[in-house]
Amino acid sequence: MNGIAPSRVTRWVIGILVGAFFAIPMLATLLYTFRDGDGFSPVHWAALFDPAKTSSYAPIWVGLGNSLVLAVVTVAIVLFLLTPTMILVHLRFPRLRPGFEFLVLLPISIPAIVLVVGLAPIYQQLGRMLGTGAWTLAFAYGITVLPFAYRAIQASIDAVDIRTLSEAARSLGAGWATIVLRVIAPNLRTGLLAASLISVAVVLGEFTIASLLGRQVFQTALVVVKNTDAYAAAVFTLLALAFAFVLLIVIGLAGRSRTRKAGS
Amino acid sequence: MTTSPIPVRALPRTSENSLLAEAGTGTRVEFRGIVKDYGATRVLHGLDLDVAPGEFVSLLGPSGCGKTTALRVLAGLEQASAGVVLLGDADVSAVPTNRRDIGMVFQSYSLFPHLRVVDNVAFGLLRRKVAKAEAARRSHDALALVGLDHLADRFPHQLSGGQQQRVALARALVTEPRVLLLDEPLSALDAKVRVQLRDEIRRIQLRLGITTVFVTHDQEEALAVSDRIAVMNAGRIEQIGTPEELYLLPATPEVAAFVGLSSLVPGIGEGASVRVWGQSLPVSGEAVSGEVDVFVRPENVRLVATDGTEATVQESTFLGSFRRTLVKTADGAMVRVQHPASERVEYDDRVRIAIDPEPVSVRPRR
Numbered sequence: 001m002n003g004i005a006p007s008r009v010t011r012w013v014i015g016i017l018v019g020a021f022f023a024i025p026m027l028a029t030l031l032y033t034f035r036d037g038d039g040f041s042p043v044h045w046a047a048l049f050d051p052a053k054t055s056s057y058a059p060i061w062v063g064l065g066n067s068l069v070l071a072v073v074t075v076a077i078v079l080f081l082l083t084p085t086m087i088l089v090h091l092r093f094p095r096l097r098p099g100f101e102f103l104v105l106l107p108i109s110i111p112a113i114v115l116v117v118g119l120a121p122i123y124q125q126l127g128r129m130l131g132t133g134a135w136t137l138a139f140a141y142g143i144t145v146l147p148f149a150y151r152a153i154q155a156s157i158d159a160v161d162i163r164t165l166s167e168a169a170r171s172l173g174a175g176w177a178t179i180v181l182r183v184i185a186p187n188l189r190t191g192l193l194a195a196s197l198i199s200v201a202v203v204l205g206e207f208t209i210a211s212l213l214g215r216q217v218f219q220t221a222l223v224v225v226k227n228t229d230a231y232a233a234a235v236f237t238l239l240a241l242a243f244a245f246v247l248l249i250v251i252g253l254a255g256r257s258r259t260r261k262a263g264s
Numbered sequence: 265m266t267t268s269p270i271p272v273r274a275l276p277r278t279s280e281n282s283l284l285a286e287a288g289t290g291t292r293v294e295f296r297g298i299v300k301d302y303g304a305t306r307v308l309h310g311l312d313l314d315v316a317p318g319e320f321v322s323l324l325g326p327s328g329c330g331k332t333t334a335l336r337v338l339a340g341l342e343q344a345s346a347g348v349v350l351l352g353d354a355d356v357s358a359v360p361t362n363r364r365d366i367g368m369v370f371q372s373y374s375l376f377p378h379l380r381v382v383d384n385v386a387f388g389l390l391r392r393k394v395a396k397a398e399a400a401r402r403s404h405d406a407l408a409l410v411g412l413d414h415l416a417d418r419f420p421h422q423l424s425g426g427q428q429q430r431v432a433l434a435r436a437l438v439t440e441p442r443v444l445l446l447d448e449p450l451s452a453l454d455a456k457v458r459v460q461l462r463d464e465i466r467r468i469q470l471r472l473g474i475t476t477v478f479v480t481h482d483q484e485e486a487l488a489v490s491d492r493i494a495v496m497n498a499g500r501i502e503q504i505g506t507p508e509e510l511y512l513l514p515a516t517p518e519v520a521a522f523v524g525l526s527s528l529v530p531g532i533g534e535g536a537s538v539r540v541w542g543q544s545l546p547v548s549g550e551a552v553s554g555e556v557d558v559f560v561r562p563e564n565v566r567l568v569a570t571d572g573t574e575a576t577v578q579e580s581t582f583l584g585s586f587r588r589t590l591v592k593t594a595d596g597a598m599v600r601v602q603h604p605a606s607e608r609v610e611y612d613d614r615v616r617i618a619i620d621p622e623p624v625s626v627r628p629r630r
Contacts, residue, residue, distance in 0.1 A: 161372055167341055168374035168432075170361040172388035172439065186378040 026241065033234045044231035056228055060236055063221025066134035070217060071200040073138035078149045078199050079192060081142070086150070087184055090157055091166060101150070108147040112208035115140070123213055134215045144209070145202045149195035156191025197247045204240060290318030290475040291352045291442035293338065298347035300333050300499075307333050309499045310347065315443075318473040320466065322486035325496035326522065331479045332447055334496070338477060339445055340364050351442055362391075367436030367474075371448040373428045375420035381431050382407065382416035388439040406438035407431070409468060426457035433465065437472065444469070446478040450485060462489055483523050487511065495519045513548045513623060520559035520625035527565070529597040531558040531626065538626050540619060541573040541593070548623035555629040562588060562602035564620040567609070572616035575599065577609045591615060 006014070034040040047053050082104075089100050107115070119140055130136055162184050169179045185192065207219035216224075218240065226233035293315040300308035307330045315321045323331035336342040338349055340361035348357045356364050367388075375384050385403035390396070407413040410430040420428055429449050436444060446465065450458045466489040469476050480486050486493045487507040494504045495518070503515040514520035531540040533552030538545050540558050566572075567589075575591035578598070587605045592598055601617055609615060 160377070161374075164370050164372050164374045165376060167339075167361075168368065168370060168435075169376075169387070170341070171339060171366055171368035171445075172435065173362045173365075173391035174387070175362055178391065183376055187376070189378075 026238070029234050029238055033231055033238065035231075044235055047229075047232065048235065053229075053232075057225065057232060059216065059221040059224045060218070060232070063216050063218040063224075066216055067204050067218035069135050070138050070141060071203040073135050074141045074145055074199050074203050075196045077138060077142035078145060078153075078195050082146065082149055083153055083185075083188070083192065083195075084180065086153055086157060087162065087180060091163055101154075104146040104150040106147075107143050112144070112206075113212070115143070116209055116212040119209070120213065132215075134210075134217060137210055137213065137215050137217065138203075140209050140213070141199075141203050141206060144206065145199040148198045148202060152194040152198060153188060153191040156188040160187045162187065194251045197251050201244045201247050204244065290316075290473050292317050292350070293443055293475055293477065294348075294350035295334065295338070296348045296350065298334065298337055298349065299345045300330070300337060300342065301345045307499050308337070308344075311499075311501060313494055313501060313504065315475055315477060317475055320469055320476045320478065320489060320491045322478040322480055322490040322493045323496055324480055324483060324486040324493050324522070326481060329496040330499040331481075331496050335445055335447055335477060335479045338443070339366055339368055365439075365442045366445055367439060367441035367443070368445040368447065369429065369432045369436050369449040371451055373420070373425065373432070373452070375423075375428055375431055375435070377420050379419075380416070381412070381418050381420070381423070384420065384431060385435045385438050388435065392439060402438055403434075406434035409437065410434045410464070424457075425453050426461055429453065429461060430464070433468070437468070437474070442475065444474050444476040446476065448479055448481070450480070451482070458485075465489065487523070493523075495522060497522070514559070514625045515549055517557070517559060517625055517627035525562055525600060526559040526625075527562065527597070527599040528557045529560055529593070529599060530595060530629065531556050533626060538624065540624075543619055543621070545619060545621055546623045548625050552626050552628070556626040557629055559625040559627075560599065560619055561622070562600040564622045564624075565599055565601040566618050566620065567601060567603050567607055568616045568618045570616065572618040575615055575617050577611055577613040577615060579611065580609050589615075591617060593617075 031040075033044050034042060036043050048057070085100075089096050123136070123140075126136055126139070165183050165187065166179045169183045174183065204218055206217070207223075210217040211220050211223075218236075222233045222236055225236070293313075295311045295313040298308050298311040299306065311330075311334055313321070313334075323334055325331045333342060337344045340356070340359060344357060348355050350356065351364065351366075375381075376387065379387065382400065382403050385406050386396075386399040389399035389402060394402070404413055404416060407416055410433055412427060412430050412434065415423060415427065415431075420431070423431065429452075432449070449465075450462055453461065462485055465478075469489075478486070478490065487510075490507055492504060492506055493510055495502045495510060497518050503510060503519045505513075505515075510519060510523045514523060520526055529540055531538040531545075533547070533554055533556045534544070535551045535553065536547055538547050538552065538556060538558055540560075545558070573593050575593045578590045578592050580587055580589040582605060585605060586602055587607065587609075589601045589603065589609055590598060591601060599617060
């Protein structure tokens with residue numbers, strides 16, 4: 001072991017503290033969902049499948065549906081707007097990269113509440129043009145996911161010499177559409193997958209913008225349901241966390257399989 | 265002159281090797297007054313160059329001389345600020361790269377990492393709407409040409425650098441391009457592989473008869489494989505000629521300094537000849553007068569027993585069949601002498617040297 005790395009004991013202590021920081025609230029929530037009077041039972045989980053409760057859980061399903069639509073549109077924005085723009089900047093306008101990077105990382109430093117103040121008048125106009133459907137939130141979410149999606153995709157772009165690959169493809173007779181779809185995109189697969197999954201996780205976890213702009217999504221629906229059934233809200237929260245956790249594992253596995261393939 | 269794009273060719277072949285069936289074809293390449301500016305910086309100053317059908321021409325020069333830029337202008341990867349590029353009779357200056365019908369091998373490894381070797385080679389054929397089975401057959405032919413057919417199912421990361429460049433060569437050739445462009449394809453390889461692949465490229469080029477433009481900063485590479493070499497310096501072609509012409513009759517001191525090994529010795533210009541240490545030597549370029557620096561090749565300097573100029577040995581290197589010795593003359597000139605390995609000399613030995621009366625290149629004394 002070198003002198004810089006922390007000792008095994010230190011690492012365990014840090015691991016336990018950090019693990020506890022995340023695990024205790026989740027365990028508490030999990031225990032809470034099993035509380036039944038003075039004892040524990042799975043009654044609140046079973047209630048999810050109770051036909052009598054369908055109407056009270058309706059906002060959740062509507063919100064979840066809206067959130068999934070939002071996730072799809074947001075991912076589409078990332079894949080079909082942000083990614084081609086990044087490729088364009090990398091290949092044709094490299095001098096713009098610092099400014100572009102500053103711009104896309106900016107949203108991470110702007111609180112959602114501030115973003116909403118700016119977005120509210122825009123959404124008034126948007127409502128007249130495109131209606132007030134929840135999917136329109138994707139334009140706002142497209143901004144909030146920019147920093148996360150950008151970092152994931154840029155890491156892949158930096159790892160591959162896409163300039164030479166695209167020039168080679170051009171010399172072989174490929175047009176730009178073919179180059180992007182058949183040469184560049186497959187080599188950015190890990191970054192694109194990570195950006196997409198992170199975008200889905202951000203969309204499913206976002207509350208402030210949806211609430212203040214008056215759209216019903218999964219998170220706002222949880223608050224609505226919590227007013228009538230706090231246990232159900234906790235159950236759905238845990239399910240959402242589990243979903244995000246699975247997404248992260250999928251990202252990790254995808255990245256690892258890619259690394260293993262390249263290293264074999 | 266026509267401005268229409270060159271139709272890309274993807275003719276089916278029925279011979280044993282589809283590429284060899286086209287042997288002997290080639291397209292004329294012409295640069296006419298090519299100027300390239302990057303902002304206020306001019307990197308190509310009216311480049312003129314003709315490459316005959318089937319000829320192997322190298323653009324040789326130091327880093328930053330504009331040789332790669334010239335190649336990229338020919339490929340369409342850079343737009344010339346002025347001038348025209350002709351492939352055959354067609355002006356392709358405004359034709360995009362993917363419509364120029366070229367094959368190109370790059371300095372850095374450019375195989376598509378996500379595709380198997382055979383799919384990399386077939387890429388260009390599929391873009392030309394060749395049927396998949398036919399593309400696969402021709403890809404295997406091209407791989408056989410570079411001796412890598414047995415690696416067709418590997419991925420690029422499973423190949424060595426030399427193998428990757430061989431596949432890149434097969435990929436560039438499989439579409440039967442009008443011209444093959446090589447942008448320092450050997451510079452990332454180790455010395456032994458570099459020599460092997462260099463010779464292989466030349467052998468394949470001769471078999472296919474394809475017009476080839478090769479960019480390199482390695483004079484040995486250029487001398488070994490080229491029909492003609494264009495020595496570039498500061499965005500201009502200093503001299504175009506066969507390797508022998510460039511080596512034996514360099515037109516400028518820059519060419520003499522860049523092509524082959526030379527020693528600079530003081531001399532007095534006397535028109536068509538120059539006097540060095542009492543000897544008169546013919547001048548290969550323009551007539552000169554007054555004090556000059558003379559470029560002398562090591563193989564034109566001999567160790568002699570009598571006469572000649574006195575010098576002191578500074579170092580002597582055994583190079584197999586010969587020995588190269590650096591000596592210092594009384595006037596301070598450092599001169600390289602190439603002599604038989606049997607003539608062993610040691611540091612600080614006093615020797616005598618004489619220069620063969622071969623044409624030399626000169627420049628005004630600096």
